Amino acid sequence: MSFRLNIALPILTLIYNPACNKCNKTLSILHKVLEQHPDAFKLDILDYQKQPPTKDQLRNIVQYLNIENDLNKILRNEDGTVKEGTGPSSIQELTNLVKEDPIKLQRPILVDWDKGKAIIARPAEKVDGFLKELGYLKE
Known part of the structure; x- marks a missing residue:
């Protein structure tokens, strides 16, 4: 008699904007990894403009x-609207800002909920190093 243990795969979430080239490049890298290593992790894709991260997700x-001491680092500042010292000072303020104007959130963000790690994947090539660091890819 043989049996297989039911092992749950870790879940990685890509916080993603389908109109963003960097997001699409990151997604492409992740799909290639999963083609080569289909049992490495499960990929969850969150289009943050349709469903912004919750307060608890943002806190984590x-x-x-x-970056608890500098919440501006999770915000895009390409237009110069977020001045140093003027951004959100709490997770609640950050949550409100992202709900009001989701495009301000940095993207793409790759999160490993099980291992408690995240990366802002700019440039997208940072994903490979992140996956190696977490043990999903071999050197």
Whole structure:
């Protein structure tokens, strides 16, 4: 008699904008990894403009990125609207800002909920190093 243990795969979430070239490049890299290693992890794709991250998700992501003291680092500032010292000062303010104007959120963000790690994948090539660091890819 043989049996297989029911092992749950870790879940990685890509916080993603389908209109963003960097997001699409990151998604392409992740799909290639999964083609080569289909049992490495399960990929969850979150279109943050349709469904912004929740307050709890943002709190965890900020902790995983180790940016609790500078919440501006999770915001895009290409237009110069977020001045130093003027951004959100709490997770609640960050949550409200992202709900009001989701495009302000940095993207893409790749999150490993099980290992408590996240990365802002800019440039997209940072994903390979992140996956190696987490043990999903071999050197």
